[in-house]
Amino acid sequence: MPYKFTFDLSKISRFFFKEIARTSYQKGMHKKVSKTVHEVIRRFKIQEATGLNLSDAVLLLEDFIDIQARNLLERDSFVQTRKRALFLPHCSRKYMDNRCKAAFDPNIPSYKCAHCSPDCLINRAASFAEKKGYDVYILPGGSCIPKILESKRYEGVVGVSCGEEIKLGGEMLKSMGVTGQAVPLVKNGCANTFFSLGNLLDLL
Numbered sequence: 001m002p003y004k005f006t007f008d009l010s011k012i013s014r015f016f017f018k019e020i021a022r023t024s025y026q027k028g029m030h031k032k033v034s035k036t037v038h039e040v041i042r043r044f045k046i047q048e049a050t051g052l053n054l055s056d057a058v059l060l061l062e063d064f065i066d067i068q069a070r071n072l073l074e075r076d077s078f079v080q081t082r083k084r085a086l087f088l089p090h091c092s093r094k095y096m097d098n099r100c101k102a103a104f105d106p107n108i109p110s111y112k113c114a115h116c117s118p119d120c121l122i123n124r125a126a127s128f129a130e131k132k133g134y135d136v137y138i139l140p141g142g143s144c145i146p147k148i149l150e151s152k153r154y155e156g157v158v159g160v161s162c163g164e165e166i167k168l169g170g171e172m173l174k175s176m177g178v179t180g181q182a183v184p185l186v187k188n189g190c191a192n193t194f195f196s197l198g199n200l201l202d203l204l
């Protein structure tokens, strides 16, 4: 399920995301970050930069913090895993039409990148992950996750998607005893979306 609003944080400084990591750590320590969330939104001029109203900006930031906090909590067990998969969102492909040469397997269902475009974000993420031994799936939606996990029995999964999908996917992983790490999209909209490749490579 996508957010009911669109956002684009791709121009926000990388320091913003470091601040989220710091705030997430505080959340784990204190469980009370409401004031901090408002302060971070004000300090990084998130409303001015994105046009989001305050409640949408707060929801977005709280999701980012939850994701980061969970990454921190699960990091130690994730690094112990050996059989891993990377789930990438189909909406970050360079092309959403038949110029994308990814092969679609309806049995999974998922796309497999054919590496047709060197500047495609999905290509760059998939190429790196494949070299590191990950099985890579480009998913049309989170509902494919249980089927993949049931058939392949991965120990660890890294997922990229918008925050709401990450929350749903995280619940699925938890119920199946799989350790997860996640990277939220910084630009949503279900096409031409964007995530930080740097943040993903750090997690992988």
Ligand code: SF4
Binding pocket: 093, 094, 095, 099, 100, 101, 102, 112, 113, 114, 115, 116, 117, 118, 120, 121, 122, 123
């Ligand atoms: S590089 Fe991969 S994901 Fe990107 S457009 Fe080509 S086949 Fe599709």
Ligand code: SF4
Binding pocket: 001, 002, 003, 089, 090, 091, 140, 141, 161, 162, 165, 185, 188, 189, 190, 191, 193
């Ligand atoms: S933005 Fe991408 S990951 Fe989020 S719901 Fe839309 S298609 Fe799925």
